[in-house]
Structures are given as structure tokens and as C-alpha cells.
Amino acid sequence: MVGNAHVGEFGSVENIAQAKFELVQSLSDGGVAVLGTYDPHTIDMALRAPGQVVTFGPHGKVCAEEMSLVDGEPTFLVYDQKIHLHFTGAHQVANAEAALAICEALNLNRTQVVAGLNEARPLSKWRMERSFTPGGALLLNDCYNANPESMAAALVTVAEIGSERAGRAVAILGEMRELGESSRSAHESIGRLVAQLKISRLVGIGEAGETMVKAALVEGHQDAHSFGDHDAALRFVEADLRPRDVILVKASRGTHLEDIAARLAGGVTK
The missing domain is CATH 3.40.1190.10 (Mur-like, catalytic domain)
Known part of the structure; x- marks a missing residue:
């Protein structure tokens, strides 16, 4: 492709x-x-x-x-x-x-x-890797890398699983790197897609995360929030987790969002 x-x-x-x-x-x-x-x-x-x-x-x-x-x-x-x-x-x-x-x-x-x-079974870590939070929410750790196409595919997936589980779809997203001059427009497109897919909650991290959140809000999303660091984002997410939630964590490798996924996880990897 x-x-x-x-x-x-x-x-x-x-x-x-x-x-x-x-x-x-x-x-x-x-x-x-x-x-x-x-x-x-x-x-x-x-x-x-x-x-x-x-x-x-x-x-x-x-x-x-x-x-x-x-x-x-x-x-x-x-x-x-x-x-x-x-x-x-x-x-x-x-x-x-x-x-x-x-x-x-x-x-x-x-x-x-x-x-x-x-x-066949997955062998690579951080590629839609499944685990569970202590409260039973499904966690999808897709932090190995990110680009606009893979981000869109992951968002479609979390929306579908959230609907199937009759729970909320929560997207914790960070920067997609190596996009050059198209970076801002690419992140804005992802923010709009979050709103269009009716992802329940968007948590954006860093400047790129803020760009996605702003675009989602303009598109009509009602539950989009941006944070400057991992700790603040994690506290916000953990304060309102529900057993039937499905949580996507995704960004380019350099953002180290796998740390957030690891801290959220409390169950066994599927």
C-alpha cells in the first residue's frame, strides 16, 4: 500500500x-x-x-x-x-x-x-495488543507506530468493538510523526474522523493531540480533551473508566504512549 x-x-x-x-x-x-x-x-x-x-x-x-x-x-x-x-x-x-x-x-x-x-497468533507487541484494566475495560495497545492510514483503521476498530461490547469507545492519541508539511492537516483529519465515527471520548496528548481535539470539537464532538503530559492524561482517564469500555492507545513510537497503556493495564494479555 x-x-x-x-x-x-x-x-x-x-x-x-x-x-x-x-x-x-x-x-x-x-x-x-x-x-x-x-x-x-x-x-x-x-x-x-x-x-x-x-x-x-x-x-x-x-x-x-x-x-x-x-x-x-x-x-x-x-x-x-x-x-x-x-x-x-x-x-x-x-x-x-x-x-x-x-x-x-x-x-x-x-x-x-x-x-x-x-x-496464527500475534507475536509483535504494541500492535493492537489486547489486555484488560483491573476494572474489566478492554485495552488496545497500538503504540508501535502511527500514520494517518493506520490511525484511521484503529479508530474504526475501536468504534466497532465499543458498539459490540455496548460500552464506550475511548481513544487516547498522540502525534503521528514524519508527516512533514502535511502534519497539521493530517492530525485535523483524524480529529474530524473521531467525531464522525462517534468515538465516545477523545484524549489527545501533546501539541498534535491538541490539534486533533480542536478539530473533533469543531466537528461537533462533545467529549474531547487535550493534555500536555502522560500523567495528566492518565489521571483523567482512570477517574472515569467503566467495565465495558474499550480503550485505544495509539501514536508514533517516539511519543512512548505504551507507557500509558502499561499503566492502564491490570489484567492478562489476551
């Missing part, structure tokens, strides 16, 4: 797309490009690629169908076989499609690949 991650270093999304296409162009004879169909840049790469291409995503060779979420975990069909991912968020489906497409390129046994995806 080509998105806004690292746009501060490359200058534009178009430059990012060109850099990624250089990888496709550099494939040796007999090489295979595995490309998604989720954005126009990778679709264009698939059309221009010099060799064999295996696509995944909407209208791709590997395409998930009949997707649904149960407790935030996606279930879908591929090759008329059911896959249930033990990973949180609908956006994980694209990752599974990519894995399946790679296996297609390698001519691996489809049944075995599907079985492997059904059995």
Missing part, C-alpha cells in the same frame, strides 16, 4: 509511490510482484510491472469475501474456505490477503495456507 507514512522524508505520496515502484522495476527475470489493489498507486504499479504480478484486495486474484467481525477479529472467505484471524481489526484482512498472494506466487498448497492463517 502507498500511503502517507514517511511523507515527511519523501516530500509527497507520489514520490513514495515512485520509490516503491523502483523495487518492482528491479525484479530479476522470473521475479514476481505481489501488489495490493487498495490504492490507485499500487494498481498502477500492477499495470506497469515488467514481469509476473499477483494481486490481492478488491478485484484482485486473492480477494476476501463475506467479511464480518466478532469481538474485533475478522472472519472471511477465500477460495470458498473460511478464515478466522486471531488479530484485531478489519484492516488485518489485507495483511492476510497479502500472505495468501505470496503463497500463490510460490504455488503453495492453499488448504495448508488457510489452516496456517487460522492458527
Whole structure:
């Protein structure tokens, strides 16, 4: 996928797309490009690629169908076989499609690949990592990194799980880094999205957090608050936690919001 991650270093999304296409162009004879169909840049790469291409995503060779979420975990069909991912968020489906497409390129046994995806469990920490507060609120620690696309996907997920649990969706958000001149507008867009998704409460940390909060309030959100440091934000959140709440903690790595997640957590990791 080509998105806004690292746009501060490359200058534009178009430059990012060109850099990624250089990888496709550099494939040796007999090489295979595995490309998604989720954005126009990778679709264009698939059309221009010099060799064999295996696509995944909407209208791709590997395409998930009949997707649904149960407790935030996606279930879908591929090759008329059911896959249930033990990973949180609908956006994980694209990752599974990519894995399946790679296996297609390698001519691996489809049944075995599907079985492997059904059995797979998260290994990386701070990537939608689940735990619980002492009072029973579900905590989603997604602090490994953040960009506008991953932030939006995480917010959609917390909104869906909050609705399913009949509880509040609480988003504790910090800065998305390496966005260059688009940083302010990107954070404002996330703030507006929080309001549009009807996330119950937004807690923004730092200057970027304040930007998101202001944008959410302008969009009509009624429960958005900004804080200058972790301690103040944590005290505010802990003062009003409910057992059926679901809490998302997310920002770029340099903000160290995983410290807040660790201090909130009191149960066992799922």
C-alpha cells in the first residue's frame, strides 16, 4: 500500500509511490510482484510491472469475501474456505490477503495456507495488543507506530468493538510523526474522523493531540480533551473508566504512549 507514512522524508505520496515502484522495476527475470489493489498507486504499479504480478484486495486474484467481525477479529472467505484471524481489526484482512498472494506466487498448497492463517497468533507487541484494566475495560495497545492510514483503521476498530461490547469507545492519541508539511492537516483529519465515527471520548496528548481535539470539537464532538503530559492524561482517564469500555492507545513510537497503556493495564494479555 502507498500511503502517507514517511511523507515527511519523501516530500509527497507520489514520490513514495515512485520509490516503491523502483523495487518492482528491479525484479530479476522470473521475479514476481505481489501488489495490493487498495490504492490507485499500487494498481498502477500492477499495470506497469515488467514481469509476473499477483494481486490481492478488491478485484484482485486473492480477494476476501463475506467479511464480518466478532469481538474485533475478522472472519472471511477465500477460495470458498473460511478464515478466522486471531488479530484485531478489519484492516488485518489485507495483511492476510497479502500472505495468501505470496503463497500463490510460490504455488503453495492453499488448504495448508488457510489452516496456517487460522492458527496464527500475534507475536509483535504494541500492535493492537489486547489486555484488560483491573476494572474489566478492554485495552488496545497500538503504540508501535502511527500514520494517518493506520490511525484511521484503529479508530474504526475501536468504534466497532465499543458498539459490540455496548460500552464506550475511548481513544487516547498522540502525534503521528514524519508527516512533514502535511502534519497539521493530517492530525485535523483524524480529529474530524473521531467525531464522525462517534468515538465516545477523545484524549489527545501533546501539541498534535491538541490539534486533533480542536478539530473533533469543531466537528461537533462533545467529549474531547487535550493534555500536555502522560500523567495528566492518565489521571483523567482512570477517574472515569467503566467495565465495558474499550480503550485505544495509539501514536508514533517516539511519543512512548505504551507507557500509558502499561499503566492502564491490570489484567492478562489476551
